[in-house]
Amino acid sequence: MLERLRQMLTKEFIHLFRDKRMRFSLVVPPLLQMLIFGYAATYEVKRISTAVLDFDHSQESREFLDRFRASNRFEIREIVHQQSEIPALIDHRRVVLVLQIQPGFAGLLRKGQTAPVQAVLDGTDSNTSLIAIGYINQIAARYAQDYQLEHAERLRPSLAQFAPRIQLEERPWYNPNLESRWFFVPGVIGTLLLTTVIMLTAFAVVREREIGTLEQLMVTPIRPAELIIGKTVPFMLIGLGDVFLVTMLGVLWFQVPFRGNPLVLLLGTILFLLSALGIGLLISTACTTQQQAFSITFFSVTPAIMLGGFGFPIASMPKMLQWFTYLDPLRFYLVVLRSVFLKGAGLSVLWPELLALTILGTSALTIATLRFHKTLD
Amino acid sequence: MKLRRLLAVSRKEIVQVLRDSRSLLIVLLMPLMLMTVLGYGVNLDTKHIKVWAFDREGSPASQDLLRRFQASIYFDLVRSASDYRTLTDALDDGRCQLAIIVPHDFSARLRDGRAVTIQTLVDGSDSNTAQLAIGYAQGVLSGYGSAVQAEFIRASGGPAIMPALSVEARTWFNEELESKNFIVPGVAAVVMAVVGTLLTSLTIAREWERGTMEQLISTPVTALEIILGKLVPYFALGMFDTAVCAAIAVFWFEVPFRGELATLVIGSGLFMTVILGLGFWISVLTKNQLAASQIGLVAAFLPSMLLSGFTFPIEQMPLGVQTFTYLVAARYYVVILKSVFLRGTGIGALAWPALALSIYTLIIVALARRSFHKSLE
Numbered sequence: 001m002l003e004r005l006r007q008m009l010t011k012e013f014i015h016l017f018r019d020k021r022m023r024f025s026l027v028v029p030p031l032l033q034m035l036i037f038g039y040a041a042t043y044e045v046k047r048i049s050t051a052v053l054d055f056d057h058s059q060e061s062r063e064f065l066d067r068f069r070a071s072n073r074f075e076i077r078e079i080v081h082q083q084s085e086i087p088a089l090i091d092h093r094r095v096v097l098v099l100q101i102q103p104g105f106a107g108l109l110r111k112g113q114t115a116p117v118q119a120v121l122d123g124t125d126s127n128t129s130l131i132a133i134g135y136i137n138q139i140a141a142r143y144a145q146d147y148q149l150e151h152a153e154r155l156r157p158s159l160a161q162f163a164p165r166i167q168l169e170e171r172p173w174y175n176p177n178l179e180s181r182w183f184f185v186p187g188v189i190g191t192l193l194l195t196t197v198i199m200l201t202a203f204a205v206v207r208e209r210e211i212g213t214l215e216q217l218m219v220t221p222i223r224p225a226e227l228i229i230g231k232t233v234p235f236m237l238i239g240l241g242d243v244f245l246v247t248m249l250g251v252l253w254f255q256v257p258f259r260g261n262p263l264v265l266l267l268g269t270i271l272f273l274l275s276a277l278g279i280g281l282l283i284s285t286a287c288t289t290q291q292q293a294f295s296i297t298f299f300s301v302t303p304a305i306m307l308g309g310f311g312f313p314i315a316s317m318p319k320m321l322q323w324f325t326y327l328d329p330l331r332f333y334l335v336v337l338r339s340v341f342l343k344g345a346g347l348s349v350l351w352p353e354l355l356a357l358t359i360l361g362t363s364a365l366t367i368a369t370l371r372f373h374k375t376l377d
Numbered sequence: 378m379k380l381r382r383l384l385a386v387s388r389k390e391i392v393q394v395l396r397d398s399r400s401l402l403i404v405l406l407m408p409l410m411l412m413t414v415l416g417y418g419v420n421l422d423t424k425h426i427k428v429w430a431f432d433r434e435g436s437p438a439s440q441d442l443l444r445r446f447q448a449s450i451y452f453d454l455v456r457s458a459s460d461y462r463t464l465t466d467a468l469d470d471g472r473c474q475l476a477i478i479v480p481h482d483f484s485a486r487l488r489d490g491r492a493v494t495i496q497t498l499v500d501g502s503d504s505n506t507a508q509l510a511i512g513y514a515q516g517v518l519s520g521y522g523s524a525v526q527a528e529f530i531r532a533s534g535g536p537a538i539m540p541a542l543s544v545e546a547r548t549w550f551n552e553e554l555e556s557k558n559f560i561v562p563g564v565a566a567v568v569m570a571v572v573g574t575l576l577t578s579l580t581i582a583r584e585w586e587r588g589t590m591e592q593l594i595s596t597p598v599t600a601l602e603i604i605l606g607k608l609v610p611y612f613a614l615g616m617f618d619t620a621v622c623a624a625i626a627v628f629w630f631e632v633p634f635r636g637e638l639a640t641l642v643i644g645s646g647l648f649m650t651v652i653l654g655l656g657f658w659i660s661v662l663t664k665n666q667l668a669a670s671q672i673g674l675v676a677a678f679l680p681s682m683l684l685s686g687f688t689f690p691i692e693q694m695p696l697g698v699q700t701f702t703y704l705v706a707a708r709y710y711v712v713i714l715k716s717v718f719l720r721g722t723g724i725g726a727l728a729w730p731a732l733a734l735s736i737y738t739l740i741i742v743a744l745a746r747r748s749f750h751k752s753l754e
Contacts, residue, residue: 021668026671115541119545120547123558124715126554130421130422131512136546137544138519144541148527156534164487166525167518168495168514168518170497171497171498173468173498174501175504178504291397291583298407299406302414307418313423338502342502
């Protein structure tokens with residue numbers, strides 16, 4: 001039995017590595033994916049291109065706008081003098097934000113009333129606009145608070161000395177500079193692994209079926225269990241190799257910290273691979289051509305990635321979709337990845353995720369094995 | 378080039394597409410699936426952030442501050458911790474995203490007019506949510522700070538004023554700042570990338586694998602006739618999918634459609650040609666379905682997803698990557714899509730992206746043709 005298994009594995013490895021193009025497509029696409037994600041995927045919003053329109057020309061309005069100049073979140077690119085200039089600026093995507101201060105701004109503030117500040121935003125990218133509005137509100141609130149104090153001080157200098165001030169000191173843990181890259185890089189490992197392993201497994205079986213060699217295998221003394229092991233173990237190893245490769249790229253090139261125990265990650269990865277291999281085999285039982293295998297893989301992997309919390313928070317999804325995510329092994333693996341990388345979490349924290357991965361993995365593999373037997377008969 | 382021969386190649390291809398009903402079904406369901414997943418799953422507007430509070434004072438003043446957090450729609454004040462350790466544990470295992478620590482001398486400091494620092498610990502492993510959470514927390518605190526100051530100034534007989542700024546944000550093109558309006562129009566680019574490049578390159582790679590391409594070449598059909606003939610049916614499928622995407626966007630997700638239909642058709646036609654040419658080229662280069670699928674993912678799917686401005690704003694990427702995006706055909710198409718849906722720009726303003734796509738088309742078809750010739754020798 002061991003001898004047959006060895007032969008089978010040798011055959012699979014030869015298949016995978018004999019072709020130069022195949023070798024290339026096993027190594028280069030994962031690295032490229034990591035590079036693209038590492039550089040392109042970001043939610044950070046800086047240098048918001050801004051135009052200002054100041055109708056008030058007061059000391060107050062200038063001071064207020066200077067706070068935007070001082071912030072690296074905004075970049076004032078245009079100073080306009082008429083409202084009619086605004087549409088063209090936004091239409092041609094020269095700026096995404098126009099700050100407009102009405103006449104009477106300083107007067108209202110001096111009287112202790114509420115002065116309006118108008119912000120016209122290009123809302124096509126809703127996330128950027130949302131974050132921009134948040135920043136504008138922060139600057140405005142801070143300015144109002146400081147103004148209040150200064151105003152009181154001018155009238156009664158003794159006051160300011162004793163006026164209370166409240167400030168927020170934020171301490172982002174695990175990612176002190178809140179870099180998007182630290183969030184995405186561990187995530188890419190999960191999506192990459194899912195895509196690569198499912199596709200390789202599904203293709204390997206379907207390819208043999210397509211060119212008719214699966215029947216040939218059937219007449220050899222090889223047993224179905226050996227066939228399944230032979231068709232999964234190589235991809236498990238390739239998957240582990242990819243994880244190693246991409247982790248190295250993330251840690252050494254993108255400088256994402258790896259704070260946890262590599263063995264915890266290894267355990268999580270192996271458990272996650274059970275699901276990926278199971279799904280891959282399951283897909284292979286339902287297809288006769290590689291093109292079908294690709295389509296079905298795409299159909300299952302895309303929702304798994306989008307709903308797994310890779311780029312978009314699960315908590316903001318509709319409740320129905322949130323329930324659905326519990327069937328998604330990637331959801332749990334992403335928690336393991338990010339916790340091991342950034343939080344340095346160990347088994348005591350991650351056991352629920354590891355348990356979920358075990359359950360999902362064994363069920364997927366069991367169903368796949370049963371169906372696989374059937375399609376062989 | 379003879380039209381009759383070109384049509385003959387197309388007819389053969391159409392028969393093949395129609396015969397494989399499963400693949401056809403998948404091509405037709407693709408826009409539906411992607412629209413559902415992306416339209417409902419992508420929401421970056423975080424609400425209900427899980428907040429824990431560690432109130433070291435427990436005075437009316439500190440409770441008043443915490444009530445302000447409770448009242449904010451962005452925060453769910455989940456629990457109050459009685460020691461620091463509980464907070465850090467909750468952050469570690471993800472039960473808490475934002476922790477507020479009120480110092481033990483909170484009201485004393487406020488009374489004496491000293492500065493008070495409210496410390497917040499934020500789980501930075503999801504950097505976008507953390508960023509938004511800090512902004513919202515700052516907003517709550519500034520509001521509280523202003524109120525406390527005004528109260529203090531009034532109590533000490535100062536000028537009883539409370540100047541404030543109200544930010545009136547007016548967002549154009551996407552008035553409600555809904556994520557779906559930002560995401561849904563771009564989905565067509567991803568659907569076309571998958572149908573155009575991936576499915577096409579797989580079908581053609583299969584012909585190389587099976588040797589039927591050589592048979593086709595031995596007939597009097599020329600290279601260009603083969604390329605165009607094979608691509609015509611996929612062009613039709615891709616355009617059909619775009620129409621489905623547009624219909625779902627408008628009628629189901631109620632995304633506004635403010636531009637002209639003609640702009641959408643022309644832009645889609647150009648992009649479809651580019652992406653089909655790319656698919657054909659990949660299949661000629663790889664001649665292997667698995668390799669074609671791997672390279673297709675990296676060359677077509679990921680760039681349309683990540684480097685096109687579809688989900689991540691191009692302006693926020695590093696400069697080198699920004700320059701690189703000019704090579705990504707989907708970038709121009711996403712501009713056209715977002716303009717047609719949200720901005721309502723006419724075809725005149727879109728001349729530049731349309732021109733870029735046309736140039737792209739010529740280059741890619743020429744490249745595909747050259748490699749095709751070469752691979753025959």
